[in-house]
Amino acid sequence: MFRPERIAALIEEQKLTKKKFCELVDIAVQTLDNTLKGSELGCIKLERIADFFNVPMDYFYDREKSQSHNIGHNITGNHNKVNGNISVNEYEKEIVYLKELLAEKERTIQILMKEK
Numbered sequence: 001m002f003r004p005e006r007i008a009a010l011i012e013e014q015k016l017t018k019k020k021f022c023e024l025v026d027i028a029v030q031t032l033d034n035t036l037k038g039s040e041l042g043c044i045k046l047e048r049i050a051d052f053f054n055v056p057m058d059y060f061y062d063r064e065k066s067q068s069h070n071i072g073h074n075i076t077g078n079h080n081k082v083n084g085n086i087s088v089n090e091y092e093k094e095i096v097y098l099k100e101l102l103a104e105k106e107r108t109i110q111i112l113m114k115e116k
Contacts, residue, residue: 005036
């Protein structure tokens with residue numbers, strides 16, 4: 001569930017006026033007012049707001065499930081912009097390859113065991 005009051009609280013904490021905040025994140029004051037009243041906000045604008053306050057976009061939602069995944073590779077970011085050296089798809093391909101390699105080694109062992 002979207003929590004627009006969290007945007008208002010962050011604006012207040014930074015001691016910004018709505019007008020100044022809107023200028024800084026490049027959104028219309030009317031858009032902000034509508035959002036604070038409960039209207040949906042597009043993801044691009046919400047991302048700009050999250051980046052401005054250095055919080056993940058999920059901060060503006062009630063979320064119970066954690067979205068973090070540790071796959072043993074270097075991944076950096078602030079939850080909105082992420083850089084890393086492997087994707088989950090690549091990780092899954094690596095698992096398939098390693099399983100095939102293991103199966104081949106098992107076949108080789110069986111052949112060698114029969115030759116004794």
